[in-house]
Amino acid sequence: MREIKVVQNILEINQAAADQNRQRLDGNGVLTINVMSSPGAGKTSFLLQTISGLKDKAKIGVVEGDVSSTVDAEKVADTAAAVVQINTRKMPESCSLIADMVTLALKDMPLEELDLLLIENVGNLICPSEFALGEHKRLVISSLPEGDDKPIKYPLIFTDADIVIINKLDLQPYVNFDIAAFRRTVTELNPRARFFEISCSTGEGIENWCSWLLGEIDSYKQRLKAS
Amino acid sequence: MAVLDFIRMHELAITENIVAISLNKAKEAQAKKISSVNLIIGELSGFAPECIQLYFDALSRNTIAQGATLNFESAPVRLRCRNCTAVFRPQADEWTCPECHSPGAEIIEGRELYIKSLEVE
Numbered sequence: 001m002r003e004i005k006v007v008q009n010i011l012e013i014n015q016a017a018a019d020q021n022r023q024r025l026d027g028n029g030v031l032t033i034n035v036m037s038s039p040g041a042g043k044t045s046f047l048l049q050t051i052s053g054l055k056d057k058a059k060i061g062v063v064e065g066d067v068s069s070t071v072d073a074e075k076v077a078d079t080a081a082a083v084v085q086i087n088t089r090k091m092p093e094s095c096s097l098i099a100d101m102v103t104l105a106l107k108d109m110p111l112e113e114l115d116l117l118l119i120e121n122v123g124n125l126i127c128p129s130e131f132a133l134g135e136h137k138r139l140v141i142s143s144l145p146e147g148d149d150k151p152i153k154y155p156l157i158f159t160d161a162d163i164v165i166i167n168k169l170d171l172q173p174y175v176n177f178d179i180a181a182f183r184r185t186v187t188e189l190n191p192r193a194r195f196f197e198i199s200c201s202t203g204e205g206i207e208n209w210c211s212w213l214l215g216e217i218d219s220y221k222q223r224l225k226a227s
Numbered sequence: 228m229a230v231l232d233f234i235r236m237h238e239l240a241i242t243e244n245i246v247a248i249s250l251n252k253a254k255e256a257q258a259k260k261i262s263s264v265n266l267i268i269g270e271l272s273g274f275a276p277e278c279i280q281l282y283f284d285a286l287s288r289n290t291i292a293q294g295a296t297l298n299f300e301s302a303p304v305r306l307r308c309r310n311c312t313a314v315f316r317p318q319a320d321e322w323t324c325p326e327c328h329s330p331g332a333e334i335i336e337g338r339e340l341y342i343k344s345l346e347v348e
Binding site for chain 2: 100127
């Protein structure tokens with residue numbers, strides 16, 4: 001019996017695939033956002049609101065990794081420029097997208113036509129935080145009925161988030177969610193996080209979010225041009 | 228609309244990598260059998276060791292890694308205070324700095340997942 005020293009990061013293989021995805025996306029100038037949340041926080045509604053808010057302003061593709069019903073998928077398919085569905089719907093044991101799945105999905109995407117790609121990850125606050133997909137930005141949605149303690153229970157996903165969306169603002173009178181305390185906890189973990197408070201039901205905050213996102217698409221394209 | 232089908236837990240993806248890396252390193256060392264794989268897994272990492280072993284048993288069948296034991300060594304969480312830069316281990320969910328009591332901390336250890344070594348014959 002003998003021992004071989006290895007010391008190799010196991011996630012390097014996923015990271016390598018993610019890096020390749022990123023290169024393809026940059027080659028086509030497609031700003032890509034990995035959208036993550038627990039089940040029911042409003043990922044699909046958020047995609048629909050974002051797509052309609054950017055209508056005629058940006059061409060948007062969607063990779064659907066989490067589909068709660070075919071109705072949702074069809075609605076997204078109706079409004080987005082292109083949709084690829086990674087089918088995890090009948091399989092409750094699928095808990096996260098990984099970079100390889102996105103590589104396959106990108107093959108079916110008309111990337112050269114797109115400005116923005118939204119990847120809807122599987123509804124889960126643990127597993128998706130481990131796998132880079134090649135995205136430029138990581139976005140986490142927290143909704144008021146979930147409670148304001150999620151960043152304490154699931155610190156990793158908030159530590160890595162570039163954007164934190166606080167959704168279901170219209171339910172504030174009915175639930176005990178301390179928005180200021182929530183924002184404080186996330187900022188302590190991750191001073192970089194940028195917050196948007198919205199309601200996908202009433203449309204509150206969507207305009208503000210969409211105009212910021214449009215600015216990000218512009219500055220991303222300018223950065224690409226400059227490099 | 229293109230539909231791609233996948234059935235997998237996230238542990239499956241990384242176990243495939245563990246098997247591939249192990250077989251590769253064992254081959255380089257001209258080993259005949261892998262008896263154990265020693266892994267370091269951070270306390271904050273979201274992977275379940277039992278689940279990795281289960282997938283490993285299935286994926287290593289008919290290879291020189293068949294029957295190998297996975298030994299998991301847990302790597303503790305270490306944080307660095309964003310205010311005074313003190314490095315500390317958090318107590319449960321409490322990430323406040325024990326030195327200056329400020330709440331902002333950066334994770335410096337506890338997320339890792341790597342193969343440390345293999346025991347081979």
